[in-house]
Amino acid sequence: MARYSTILGPDGKPIDKSEFYGEQRATPTLTGVRSPISGHPADGLTPARLAAIHRAAASGDALAYLELAEDIEERDLHYAAVLGTRKRQVSQLPVTVEAASDAPEHIAHADLVRDWLKEGVLDAALFDLFDAIGKGFSVLEIEWSSDPKKIVPAALQWRDPRWFEFDDLTLDQPMLREASTKTELGSHRFILHRHKSKSGLTIRSGLARVASWAWMYKAFTLRDWAIFVQNYGTPVRIGRYDGGATEAEKDILWQAVANIAGDCAAIIPKSMDLQFIELKNAATSAEVYEKRADWMDRQISKLVLGQTATTDAIAGGHAVGKEHRLVQEDLERADAKAASATLAPQLVHRIVAFNFGPQDVYPKLLIGRPDELPIGDIVNALDKLGPQGLTIEASQIRDRLGFTEAAEGAELIGGRPAAVTPPQPAPQLQSLQRRLSLHGARPPTDLVERLSERLALDAHGALAGLVDEVRQVFETAPDLHAAAEALAKLDLSPDQFALAMQRGMALAHLVGQSAVLDEIEGR
Template structure:
């Protein structure tokens, strides 16, 4: 029997040490590397956004490209925390993905082991907070990546994961020899390599580039900085010019002491709005000229920054409340479609990381599934369905033209699930047929045959002969009625015309012979009943 260590080496390409992640977490203080890594948990953020300048921002971004990610990602955290526009729009984008319904399905043409792996994965995920998992992975939209540590547990021989834990981005750095390889920061020059099986290493391509430049926050950093400058300048303007200017006037022959007294009163009034001055002096309050137009300059700059951030995060402005208010109905629909295209891209990237780093390891360890392509697949249902009214109107036209449309496509586009075996389904209500008389007449012969089969008792041969005689006698009358109705159907030009012909035909059908035969049949039945009664008396 293949051991767990051998299975890891064969399926996941690791060595015997890779098994550590199944029994402990790499960031635990009591692990082999805990003495080097444990200091990460005792670090405090340095908040590089404090006193941020263009020169300092450029230096932070440049250091990140050289592998030192700590300052950049602490700045990104500050941006989400301090900027309500960035925090709200990114939160909306993450939440729209997290609230979607999830499902785990087997690969196409799954064998028995792959189906069992899918069932086990679905059971594991039903015990997780999947919404929290998606929100944690969503932090990669701004940062460009997210690393979640995996706690493993076991139930007998079955290995499974518990709730993944998002680790702060500031805990990591880039390997100096590989700009696309992330390591844990320690006291070494390269950092500690992440354990196989121990992490979900999500890379979110919100923009092109290698890891240090992949985050959307790098695009948002400059509007964030410019808006902070504009906001600071506006606050300073309001502080200086927001209040009326206080001017004190003194007489020509005022002494230095009187001037000092007036100045003290003016300063006190500017702060306390009250004071006293000697008689003969006056204080005037003058409104600053042009203060409104000066404030508009800063407001214009701030509004531009807000629109730039909304475009970068949501693909438009009208879904974030930063639009200019023109053509909001039409443009809002366009912007919403652009936003949904971003959400669809996000959920596909989340699903890929979950399948690669969670579903495949569980399937490989527990069921020996060697290829990642045969692992269970994780889906978030974005609910992309077509208008049912449009489908109902268009599909019949294409089918009439000869188009061969598969039923799975219809169910996918309409969002209507396919009925499983044994489930009750909706059916079309039965419509009254204009050929009811024809159907009833055609049904007479089977009913007579059933009577022959249901009465195989006493005098069976004699009764069968009687029924055959009656059926043969009634046949010409029934055929005459059927022929008359068939002629009406053939000659009718429309359903309305057919209805009128049948009404006229009702009084012309040859019923005399049929009535005579029915009378004979009833008389025969009466005589047969009397015969049976006499036989019972005897």
């Protein structure tokens, strides 16, 4: 704050300092309209009431609908599980920042945002941001930290959607509930995230609107299933009494049969006959309720996750699950891009503008995994294209694999063999080469012969070392298959043999030069 006498927003307009120093605006009130105590419209819900709740929400009164969305998420195990999976799947993705360019000032802007991200403020708020997946929108209130060095968010507080209403004109702009009216959200105090599963009004695009119908019908099914189990899951007890039994004796008999288990009991006189119609296929009839409830759960899985294989066990689950996982990854990328589109202008641009002033371009905030080739494909490409001349920085491969550069003096694993330095000719050959370059006399025959013999011995020794290793494999292998595997694993070093061959080639070249000189001089 001490850096500027006037703070400008990304649009270049001065910012009211109450945006930083003022108290939080969207806080709960004990007796006001922003009560933390919620209603429960899911109690005794009927199709007619549900339709009325949806119509009211589309007309601008979304309180009952938002309370119903909260109820469903709390009461339905399956909906809570799949919706929580989708929220957590995106909220745990990596968050990165890209500078607008390589200019020093743009790099400084990006570094400021990166340093703030390390504080974990955004990580703690991403899950709450994705509350919009179910309800259509979510609101976070920013608590700005304004010390002399920088102005950054100290916290991002989730605010209950029930504390907001939509404007009267478009029915699509959330406004803060007040005692007798509603006010616009502060331009730099709130983050408004919209999650649209369909085009149209924000309040009609949340997944809870569709899921509420499946939840209600499933609730009817579960209630009927509970009644069925109560009636047919326990035996009926019959107590018989004599015609002369007193009322006290009847009461004792009733207590006996009623206290055995459940409510399915009766007492009748022995002279009476009571017939019970037994349900022959009780187990089969119970499957109807289970199948209907499972079918509703699968529809909710498709609604929230786009597929069912990752939540339900099905035939061919492994192969089908891999395909369905791709569908879930598509939703993950879409959710991440939507969150990035919200946070970039409403958070990153403000941080940069408050600290460096308005900019023409701002850093990019990216949420999600980078679209990269699988590691196996990269390794195969390097293995095949490397010998063809493809080059790539080792640091890029380390970053892709998640490895860091080895510290000085650290114990190392792996690495390529050291390159063999081409050997220099022996001192005798160097002397002979200088003599030939000066058109000197023909080298003594005995010197050439001695050098040739020495090179032959070197080559023979180097080749013998390679042959000995191969011979040992064939002598110890039980069969040809084992010998082939052992040969493939040999790490034969041809350095000594290559050295001898290079010396021989150098000598042959020098001898050829000597012969040419002899011919020129007529020797």
